[in-house]
Amino acid sequence: MNGASERxxxxxxxxxxxxxxxxxxxxxPFGCILVDADGRVLIETENGYMPDHDGTAHAERLAATQAxxxxxxxxxxxxxxxxxxxxxxxxxxxxxxxxxxxxxYGLSEHRLRGVTGNHPENPTLDLPCRDVFASGQRPTEVLGxxxxxxxxxxxxxxxx
Ligand SMILES: [Zn+2]
Numbered sequence: 001m002n003g004a005s006e007r008x009x010x011x012x013x014x015x016x017x018x019x020x021x022x023x024x025x026x027x028x029p030f031g032c033i034l035v036d037a038d039g040r041v042l043i044e045t046e047n048g049y050m051p052d053h054d055g056t057a058h059a060e061r062l063a064a065t066q067a068x069x070x071x072x073x074x075x076x077x078x079x080x081x082x083x084x085x086x087x088x089x090x091x092x093x094x095x096x097x098x099x100x101x102x103x104x105y106g107l108s109e110h111r112l113r114g115v116t117g118n119h120p121e122n123p124t125l126d127l128p129c130r131d132v133f134a135s136g137q138r139p140t141e142v143l144g145x146x147x148x149x150x151x152x153x154x155x156x157x158x159x160x
Contacts, residue, residue: 008104011035011082012147014044016106019084019154022046022059028122029154032059032083034067034100036075043067049121059083060091064098077101084151085112086144088125092132096140103129105144106151115152116159 011033018031027047034043043066048057060083067076080102081087086109087095095103107115113124133140145151 007039008080008082008143009147011041011080012084012104012106013150014041015082015084016147016150016154018044018046018059023154023158026050029158030059030084032063032081034063035080035082037078042071042075042079055121056090058088058091060087061094064091064094064100067100068098073099080104084154085109087129087132089127089129089132090125092129095129096133096136096138099138100140102141103133103143104146105129105142106147107155108145108148111145111148111152112155115155119159122159 015032019029022031023029027049030047032045033041035041043063045059045062047059048054048062076099079100081095081100083105085107086105088109109124109126113126116122116124130142
């Protein structure tokens with residue numbers, strides 16, 4: 001299951017919907033879902049910055065933690081995490097430690113940095129997630145950026 005497919009675009013758009021919902025809940029427009037090998041959505045998480053101003057409550061980090069606590073190693077390895085934006089270094093680390101086998105993302109961190117600038121609530125950490133995964137000892141497949149225009153549109157007017 002390499003490369004972009006209709007299935008990947010379908011699930012990535014679901015993560016965009018989660019990001020939109022996150023914004024309506026007063027949080028940053030990021031979202032992700034974890035999908036198993038059979039196409040079942042196991043976990044979905046919105047950004048969790050509010051109400052505690054938790055800068056570590058990125059959607060992917062929350063999903064990775066929940067995944068570790070609830071899923072077996074085999075299921076994790078065969079699952080794909082779809083994220084509206086590229087996992088930052090922290091989230092890529094959490095995904096690695098959770099043992100999630102594959103990541104598909106919309107907006108690149110580099111382009112997100114152009115959108116957020118150094119906004120105090122999101123001074124984007126612009127490091128390719130591939131660099132983090134490449135430093136690990138088990139493989140994590142990465143696909144992205146994908147549907148990047150749609151992914152960027154989630155941030156329109158948010159970081160001004
Ligand atoms: Zn992150």
